[in-house]
Amino acid sequence: MTAVNSTMLEQGTKAPPFRLPSATGGTVSVEDFSDASALLVMFICNHCPFVKHVRDELAKLANDYRPRGVAVVAVNSNDWSTYPDDSPEMMEKEAREYGYPFAYLYDETQEVARAYRAACTPDFYLFGARQELVYRGQLDDSRPGNGVPVSGRDLRAALDALLAGEPGPAEQKPSLGCNIKWRPGNEPDYFK
Numbered sequence: 001m002t003a004v005n006s007t008m009l010e011q012g013t014k015a016p017p018f019r020l021p022s023a024t025g026g027t028v029s030v031e032d033f034s035d036a037s038a039l040l041v042m043f044i045c046n047h048c049p050f051v052k053h054v055r056d057e058l059a060k061l062a063n064d065y066r067p068r069g070v071a072v073v074a075v076n077s078n079d080w081s082t083y084p085d086d087s088p089e090m091m092e093k094e095a096r097e098y099g100y101p102f103a104y105l106y107d108e109t110q111e112v113a114r115a116y117r118a119a120c121t122p123d124f125y126l127f128g129a130r131q132e133l134v135y136r137g138q139l140d141d142s143r144p145g146n147g148v149p150v151s152g153r154d155l156r157a158a159l160d161a162l163l164a165g166e167p168g169p170a171e172q173k174p175s176l177g178c179n180i181k182w183r184p185g186n187e188p189d190y191f192k
Contacts, residue, residue, distance in 0.1 A: 023091035037069035077113035
């Protein structure tokens, strides 16, 4: 397990567009959420111990905030030819088993991960109603084995502030997780 921090994309960045297939059928694009009060884009995968540690909270968080107008999607950009647990078939199984109430999308070309400057799983990007980035960072301080309960505290605070019309948290800690599994030769420039 190689742990890396998120790249902390610049606040105010417009949500990079995407149109991706969902593991449970259909395609989803950023434009589908133009009427949402917020858009949460999460980069996750199936095999990462950091994601496994928080996956119940991801489903709970989405269930808590979707009724408040927050659109939630998850993207898996890992190379599943070398990590078969992250294949679209396994993603569909994962989404059903853990009750993900959000579309779980696969980024076969890894271009969406590159556009978001995603570095790890999990990696979180919260955009406001105009789809401008207001929060990027960790879910909370919990990590596998550190004894801190999973609460979603940091991301929930950012969501609550956004929905109340307040600025996001001044301090935003990078997310920490497994590095995205890039196809050979496809590692983005922001790591070099």
